Amino acid sequence: MATPRRQYARAYLHLLVLVLLPCCGFQRCCAATQSHPIDEARLLLQIKSAWGDPPVLLAWNATASDAHCGWPYVRCNRAGRVSGLYLADVNVSGPFPDAIASLSRLRHLDLRYNNIAGVFPTSLYRCRSLKYLSLSWNNFIGELPADIGVGLSASLTTLSLSRNRFNGTIQPSLSRLHNLRFLRLSNNFFVGTIPDAIASLSRLRHLDLRNNNIAGVFPTSLYRCRSLEYLDLSMNHFAGELPADIGLGLSASLTTLYLSRNRFNGTIPAELGELTSLQDLYLGNNSFAAGELPPSFRKLTNLTALTVWSCNLVGDFPTFLVEMPELEILDLSNNSLTGSIPPGIWRLNKLQVLFLSENNFSGEIPASIARLSTLIDLELDNNRFNGTLPPELGKHSLDLASVSVDNNDLTGAIPEWLCNGGNLYSFSASSNRLNGSIPTGLANCASLSKLRLDNNQLSGQVP
Secondary structure, three states, rough: OOOHHHHHHHHHHHHHHHHHHHHHHHHHHHHHHHHHHHHHHHHHHHHHHHHOOOOHHOOOOHHHHHHHHHHOOOEOOOOOOOEEEOOOOOOEEEEEOHHHHOOOOOOOOOOOEEEEEEEEHHHHHOOOOOEEEEEOOEEEEEEOOOOOOHHHOOOOOOOEEOOOEEEEEEOOOHHOOOOEEEEEEOEEEEEOOOOHHHHOOOOOEEEEEEOOOEEOOOHHHHOOOOOOEEEOOOEEEEEEEEEOHOOOOOOOOOOOOOOOEEEEOOOOOHHHEEEEEEEEEOOOOOOOOOOOOOHHHHHHOOOEEOEEEEEOOEEEEEHHHHHHOOOOOOEEEEEEOOOOOOOOHHHOOOOOOOEOOOOOEEEEHHHHHOOOOOOEEEEEOOOOEEOOOOOOOOOOOOOEEEEEEOEEEEEEEEOOOOOOOOOOOOEOOOOEEEEEEEOOHHHHHOOOOOEOOOEEEOOOOOO
């Protein structure tokens, strides 16, 4: 007969078994539903196979499947689960492998610069941890799914789909990706307008819609994107006047604004001068009404690039521009500007590119332009400049690569120093009244691939 103590012990063990058995069953169930690291190695091999076993993935092999976290282009978390695939520019081609979407802990997927084709892979909706997704520079086609913003991970901070062949409209559901910081859809075939809903992306810092077929007026709904730092709407079909309050409406944090190659008209708003954080302002090739560059632009002291080519500008060279110490690129070409280049141009001691061609500038080219030690590209053609080329042009500009002064009224000799840095590849000075001989320094310039000196008064032998 069992003692009370033995009966108690037996009952306790029975209870313990009843408690532990469901737990063990639950653990087995969980293990069955979540991919084991060894299974993820199998998934990686399926990805490799879908792309035709490219040589670049030779190290992905079954004999080393227990060490897949050490395979090239693969990153794992501390638990040994694949968290990142860094496959940019590895020259893989073929369809998007659905096996990628079975990597349930994937946070970072970078497939830029490859030849992957097909429609947008909705299988990625299964990657609920995904934060970074780049499919740019591939051959994806078709419309983006209407539910893309609902299907993709709510944790997504970067969505980059540039340089594909996507078409259709920009899906309003993208506004559901509330954590999105970077949205890049450039160089596709999107049509329609920018959905107002996009403006609800309060964390959005970078919006790139360059080179599509998007139309409409400037989207003032973007005023609600208070974190926006980069906005590129260039090379589209936007039209109408830029809003007068654009400089007050857009984010004060904006550093880059690209609006070139659209159909904007009206005047260039003076309020753009209120965007004092701007570093790059591109307004070229629009249909603005004739007018001067707004004097309020003098407040844009952080500008490194200002391009206003083909903007119907009139008046003299805006002298306040020589007071912008950070300028590296200045493009005023193809306007109706008059007067001369200010002698103080030398103050732009970071200037690399100066484009003043296709205007009505006159007078002498200031000798001080030769003091621009960082100058790389100088275009002054198709104006009415006279006098001589600065004799020391190129002496201090060791990176000088291209000089164009065609169709002016220049006289005197060709500067000896043009190829002083050994980087000059183009010198074009046709249709002037230059005289003398071709200098030895130019004749011996090994980097020179383009030389135009026709319609001048040069003498001597051609070296």
